[in-house]
Amino acid sequence: xxxxxxxxxxxxxxxxxxxxxxxxxxxxxxxxxxxxxxxxxxxxxxxxxxxxxxxxxxxxxxxxxxxxxxxxxxxxxxxxxxxxxxxxxxxxxxxxxxxxxxxxxxxxxxxxxxxxxxxxxxxxxxxxxxxxxxxxxxxxxxxxxxxxx
Numbered sequence: 001x002x003x004x005x006x007x008x009x010x011x012x013x014x015x016x017x018x019x020x021x022x023x024x025x026x027x028x029x030x031x032x033x034x035x036x037x038x039x040x041x042x043x044x045x046x047x048x049x050x051x052x053x054x055x056x057x058x059x060x061x062x063x064x065x066x067x068x069x070x071x072x073x074x075x076x077x078x079x080x081x082x083x084x085x086x087x088x089x090x091x092x093x094x095x096x097x098x099x100x101x102x103x104x105x106x107x108x109x110x111x112x113x114x115x116x117x118x119x120x121x122x123x124x125x126x127x128x129x130x131x132x133x134x135x136x137x138x139x140x141x142x143x144x145x146x147x148x149x
Contacts (some may be wrong), residue, residue, distance in 0.1 A: 004080060004084065005054045007045060010042070011043055011049060011079055011083050013035050013125055014042065015047070015074065017034055019131050022067050025066045027060065027064040027071040028065070043054040046065050047085075048082055049079075053084075054078060055067060071127035071131065072127075072128040074126060074127040075127075087115065087118065087122065089111065089115050117120060
């Protein structure tokens with residue numbers, strides 16, 4: 001199972017919250033309160049997002065954090081990479097150093113292809129997409145008679 005860490009999930013929550021009022025500078029405590037994420041955790045994530053150039057920080061009495069770019073220019077892939085490192089499903093898609101079988105592996109190229117497709121899918125989803133209202137998929141009904149043709 002592919003699974004992202006809680007920090008990555010929380011980072012997406014924080015960025016989505018900030019994207020709804022993208023121009024406003026917001027303090028760490030305000031962000032923590034609004035998202036329900038513990039203040040120390042929110043602060044840690046905010047620092048990581050600043051280091052990854054997804055947020056900018058402003059010092060002073062009117063300081064805080066704001067998006068470094070518009071929500072349309074921040075991809076889910078960039079958020080994941082900021083917190084998890086390079087997107088890679090297997091060790092060989094990140095580096096050849098972690099696998100003793102890399103030299104004779106005949107499926108390594110296929111892992112690269114799969115990894116590339118997943119990366120492309122994550123690059124195609126932006127923060128702007130994440131804040132759109134969610135619409136539950138419509139239920140599809142297939143008559144039983146069609147299943148046995």
